[in-house]
Amino acid sequence: MLQVAMISTGEEVLHGDIVDTNAAWMSQLFYQHGFKLSNRSTVGDNIEALVAEIQHQTITASVVIVNGGLGPTSDDISGEAAAKVLNSPLVMSQYWLDRMQARYLELGKEMPHSNIKQAMLPEGAQLIDNPVGTACGFFIEVNKSIVIFTPGVPSEFKVMIEHQILPRMKQWHPMVEASECSRLFTFGLSESGIQDKLQQIRLPHGFEIGYRSSLPFIEVKLFGPANHDGRFPVLERMYHLLGDNVVSVDESMLPNVGALLSEFSLNLTVAEQATGGWLTSWLQEDEQIRTNMKQGWILSSQVDQQMAGQDPLAAALALAAATRERTQTAIGLSSGPMLQGKVAVALSTPYGEWGQLISLKRNYSYNEMRSIVSTLMLDMLRRCLEKKPMFGHYESLNRESEIYVPQSALQ
Template sequence: MLQVVMISTGEEVLHGDIVDTNAAWLSRLFFQHGFALSRRTTVGDHLEILASEIEQCSLTADLVIVNGGLGPTTDDLTAQAAAVAAGVGLEQSEFWVEQMLEKYRAFGREMPQGNLKQAMLPEGAEILDNPVGTACGFQMKLNRAHLFFTPGVPSEFQVMVEQEILPRMKALHPEVSTLECHRLYCFGLSESGINDTLSTLNLPPLFQLGYRSSMPFIEVKLFTPKGDAQVPVVMNEIRKHLGENIVGVGLTMLDTIGSHFSQSPLTLTVAEQFTGGDVLNWLQDNPATQSALSQAWLLTTHVDPSISDAEPMGAALAMAAAARQQTGSDLALVCGSLHEGAISIALSTPKGDWAQHVRTKRDYGNKAHRKMVATLMLDMLRRWQSGETVVGQYESFETLSELFLPVEPM
């Protein structure tokens, strides 16, 4: 099995001052191209430790990506560590010096002398072009491994990986096949429950399921050989197993809602009590849902308790109807206040009005609770757009009551 390792460098990464987004990005990209990472490690700005890690990885891995530490400052030690690991000296690349001078001429600036450090490479290393910044990457062979060294700036790193490194890796290992990732987004099911539900699937060779929990969604990922003819059949089987809890196929729930608004332009008013603007803010993240939004009302959560006790769904339905009437919107989506752990939400449409009174089956903190209710509200809208049953069934919610009021004939 091909062994692929990534070494991230830098005290700021090691100690959590910054999030290592490069590692997550590279892991996804390499997996899809058939170069799944075997291991990831992080090393601080210590010459001996970094040199030792590079040498150890070169003995056990086939491909090694070393990210960071190619800048002009004294704590940028990667090139020197690579030279120590290989037992060679550093030499100045006159070619890269000229490349840096040209970049600074284009900026209308004089290059600082400190940047010459970025042209000091291990003897025998091959330059990897960096069209974005001043730090070149480089490639070298050490023991069993081909090593690729890259700058840490994400915009530079990503361009270098896609344009310089991946083509070289594929040339070195042409037997590796590219994978595709097909994504389904689920709401209202647990990760373990989905895993149990899909455990009976007979997947074709080289097909693999993966899961990612990002509250309140579970993302189901099907990895397949690129262009495999069996993909539609397997995807259809997964959809049958997960049923109405799938809120997006290849698209997130919000993007799915946005695609419906793009195909059938309607206007929407939102009125929120408990969620406090979470739905409004969420709708801003997609151009189509943002355009569909006519008005948004943020209402105080302090309401008359007697009204909430007597008619929680009635109050939500009345709020939804009033929102449509007063704003002239095609649709209105509302939630009431939280009372004794339960909340009512309602959707008013030209075809009728729906409401449900629900509570979550487990305790959440305030922020997570609001997110769960906001998701439930938007899923009512998505279901109506898709022609599904508007009030769904969810493992995470207990439906205390529900109501549908059809449009009265004229």
């Protein structure tokens, strides 16, 4: 099997000041295209350590991606390390120098002298274009392996990997089979609960099911060869087995709800107490929802005496209805205050009103609580728009009570 390794460089990555998102991103992308990583490592801004690591990785790996250390400052040492590995001098790339100077000219600035360093490549190295920065990439051959040097700035790294390096990898290794990943996003099921449900599925050869928990969702992934006839039937079966806990397919929940709102030309207003603006701020991220959202009210989650005596479920329902009426929107969505670990959420629509009083099964941080309750509120809206059962099964929540007011009962 083709062995691919990655070496990340930089003191900040090594000492944990920066979480290495480049590595996670590239590993996932490569995996999807059939290039499974076999090893990933991190070294600091130390030339001997980097040289040793490159030599070590090239013993087993056919392709080694080195990330970072191509900047203009003295602690950027990847070019020099490459030269040392090859036992070759650094030579000036006139082509890249011209490119950098042209870029600075466009910005109406003079190129700092320190940038010249970025045009110095080991003799014999092949340049890789960087259309969005001054750090060009390059690759060299060591011990029959290809070692590819890439810039650390995530935006530059991603463009180079996607447009320059991945196409070359496919050219070099045409037999590697691209894989494809389909995704179902679920809310309300646990990972073991999902596993139990999906156990009965017999997967075609080369397929596997993976899980990724990104609270409060669990993403269920179907990996397998691209363009395979067996994919769709499996996906359909998974969708069926997970039932109405599937909140969206191949995209997250938010754009799914946004598209439904636009399709039915419905606008909405939100009133939040326990969730303190979390839902509103989240909803605004989707452009279609933003267009259809009239207002968000964030009320103090402290409860005055008058309110303390009220039925929390009735209060949340009244809040959703009042919100809807006052702003003349089709939909009102509300969360009441958190009282003794319980919170009521409600949805008011022209088709009826729904409310539920829930408690959480575990201790969560404030932000986790907000994220879960906000998702529950959005899930009520999603279920209404998709005409699914309104009171879903949620493993992490206890439903204390629920209420449904049909359209006919509303004036």
